[in-house]
Amino acid sequence: MTIEEQTTTVIERDHLIGRVEEFKKQGYRLVQMSCTKVGDLYEINYSFDLNYQFRNLRIVMDGQTEIASISGIYWGAFVYENEMHDLFGIRVVGMNVDFGGNLIRTAKKNPFANPTFRGEGPCPGE
Amino acid sequence: MSTLSKSPWILHYDASSCNGCDIEVLACLSPLYDVERFGIINTGNPKHADVLVITGGVNEQNREVIKNLYHQMPDPKVVVAVGICASSGGVFRECYNIVGGIDCLIPVDVYVPGCAARPESIIDGIVKALSILEEKKEKMALPVRVASGGEQ
Amino acid sequence: MSRRIIVPFGPQHPVLPEPIHLDLVLQDERVVEAIPSIGYVHRGLETLVAKREFPEYVYIAERTCGICSFIHGMTYCQAVEQVMNLEVPDRALFLRTIWSEYSRMHSHLLWLGLFADALGFENLFMASWKLREFVLDVLEETTGGRVIQGSCKVGGVRRDIPGETLDRMVSDLSCFERDLKELAHVFLRDESIIARTRGVGVLSRDDAYYMGAMGPTARGSGVAIDLRETGYAAYGKMNFRPVVEMDGDCYSRCAVRMKEVIASVDLIRQAAGKIPEGEIEVKPKGNPDGECFSRAEQPRGELVHYIKGDGSRHLVRSRIRTPTLTNLPPLVKMLGGCELADVPVIVLSIDPCIGCMER
Structure with a gap:
């Protein structure tokens, strides 16, 4: 196959900052952060890249748990963290730029946590 | 044809x-399609505009923006919904953040089909809209005409 | 006495075909801070995985963005193929490479035109878009669609390009390349363009790297990251070097894109020369069970599609990380300290694709 090798390491929530700092020290860049809801649990993925080596850290937690922001280490992480907060309702503590739920303004709060669909049929009126 | 639709x-x-x-609407301005030969000019100011061309479906965030733009335009005005998303919501109609086509918010005069709509059909749609614009103007010119603009 | 005021920029702004809103905090004419707010084109299309079966979701993935739609579809397909262990035939991979490069040319030419327009150079806007029509004609002839192609599917591609068409495409390229070089001469040498873009919106190499700038935004700052080097599709068999500029200003970003269009012409020639005969698709069997991050170089930078399947027809999650989202923090950084009149040029210089960013 043409896709490079991908390693995913599941880590404890408390080890996150330490592991991310390690990546930064080695010169990795932050590729993305994302959230996946599996059953009642949330998987948070942190992806890094150095010379096209793709590494992934994962935290598995429930929706009530808070996670620490990594925006102190990677400044640009705030977009992903705000996005996770707005779409999934993940509580991220200590973001450098906190939009307070207003980065992506949606009709429904935390729409990705329990996706709903408008369904077929005519448009709802005013 | 009056000066308005020229x-x-x-x-x-x-x-x-x-x-x-969007880019197909812009492509209409490029040398190959060149809508300026019909006297059509793309403006950024709603108060200068006669035709409102909307692409994409309404979502919760831009609802007010669209209404605002529409109400700022002077009468007579026409609305052209370009593409299937603007007409009905298209492939995104089931998405939670999509309200639906433009017509659930403001009256639409011409629907242009396609995903993405081709420049030819967009031009066709706008030319159709012009005859509607002309009709609307005639109706407005009937005896009692309110001097001030805005919605009546 | 100077005072601070906040000037709203957008959502409906003549320089941007798409809506984005920035609150610009100004001290006199200088921008102190820029605060973006998005959501005007948010649809929530990632949730549609629950409604569409995985082969159908390609269409949704393609409609994430109408400018780089082919590459979205391809990257999604790559992810599913990886999870399902599908061996895609070589000819399909080469065709994907060819279409990717045509998409890149069309996207870059579109951007070059808009950029010229933002500088007030309308003639150049017309010239760029006239050349772009050549690319769109080829895309339309070979796929059926001008901007949304729909030619990628899980397991390969939907249609083949016959040998004689391919030959004609290659011979047409020489004329196109000559015109491109003329265009490049204007973009890279014209005094008024240089005056408006040199030293404007500077992004240092370190900032670019650690803030997550990608694509031409990063390469304009001397960061030589181009995902095509990882060799997805048929890029592994091409002779290819990323285009890099060192200055990190708007001029560099413009130069990277201009030179990349010319590089794309070369890549298409190479691909057309090396394309093997054979099948163009394999039939997928079963359903995806597993997860994968698939990455590709979009015209705006690195695109990541993440999928997770549980063995059913519907995926559990599709996550699309688009390059504009990751280019947003560098943009905020670039805007700090610039003059108000330069804001449109700087915003445009990252090639923002809001439809992509908000999904």
């Missing part, structure tokens, strides 16, 4: 389109 000015707004229709 040089209609267009206001384009991207509701929640994927860009496909």
Whole structure:
């Protein structure tokens, strides 16, 4: 196959900052952060890249748990963290730029946590 | 044909389109299609515009923006919904953040089909809209005419 | 006495075909801070995985963005193929490479035109878009669609390009390349363009790298990251070097894109020369069970599609990380300290694709 090798390491929530700092020290860049809801649990993925080596850290937690922001280490992480907060309702503590739920303004709060669909049929009126 | 439809000015707004229709609307301005030969000018100011061209479906965030733009345009005015998303919501109609086509918010005069709508059909749609614009103007010119603009 | 005021920029702004809103905090004419707010084109299309079966979701993935739609579809397909262990035939991979490069040319030419327009150079806007029509004609002839192609599917591609068409495409390229070089001469040498873009919106190499700038935004700052080097599709068999500029200003970003269009012409020639005969698709069997991050170089930078399947027809999650989202923090950084009149040029210089960013 043409896709490079991908390693995913599941880590404890408390080890996150330490592991991310390690990546930064080695010169990795932050590729993305994302959230996946599996059953009642949330998987948070942190992806890094150095010379096209793709590494992934994962935290598995429930929706009530808070996670620490990594925006102190990677400044640009705030977009992903705000996005996770707005779409999934993940509580991220200590973001450098906190939009307070207003980065992506949606009709429904935390729409990705329990996706709903408008369904077929005519448009709802005013 | 009156002076109005000889040089209609267009206001384009991207509701929640994927860009496909937007760039086709812009492509109409490029040398190959060149809508300026019909006197059509793309403006950024709603108060200058006669035709409102909207791409993409309405979502919760831009609802007010669209209404605002529409109400700021002077009468007579026509609305052209470009592409299937603007007409009905298209492939995104089931998404939680999509309200639906433009017509659930403001009256639409011409629907242009396609995903993405082709420049030829967009031009066709706008030319159709011009005859509607002309009709609307005639109706407005009937005896009692309110001097001030805005919605009546 | 100077005072601070906040100037709203957008959502409906003549320089941007798409809506984005920035609150610009100004001290006199200088921008102190820029605060973006998005959501005007948010649809929530990632949730549609629950409604569409995985082969159908390609269409949704393609409609994430109408400018780089082919590459979205391809990257999604790559992810599913990886999870399902599908061996895609070589000819399909080469065709994907060819279409990717045509998409890149069309996207870059579109951007170059808009950029010229933002500088007030309308003639150049017309010239760029006239050349772009050549690219769109080829895309339309070979796929059926001008901007949304729909030619990628899980397991390969939907249609083949016959040998004689391919030959004609290659011979047409020489004329196109000559015109491109003329265009490049204007973009890279014109005094008024240089005056408006040199030293404007500077992004240092370190900032670019650690803030997550990608694509031409990063390469304009001397960061030589181009995902095509990882060799997805048929890029592994091409002779290819990323285009890099060192200055990190708007001029560099413009130069990177201009030179990349010319590089794409070369890549298409190479691909057309090396394309093997054979099948163009394999039939997928079963359903995806597993997860994968698939990455590709979009015209705006690195695109990541993440999928997770549980063995059913519907995926559990599709996550699309688009390059504009990751280019947003560098943009905020670039805007700090610039003059108000330069804001449109700087915003445009990252090639923002809001439809992509908000999905």
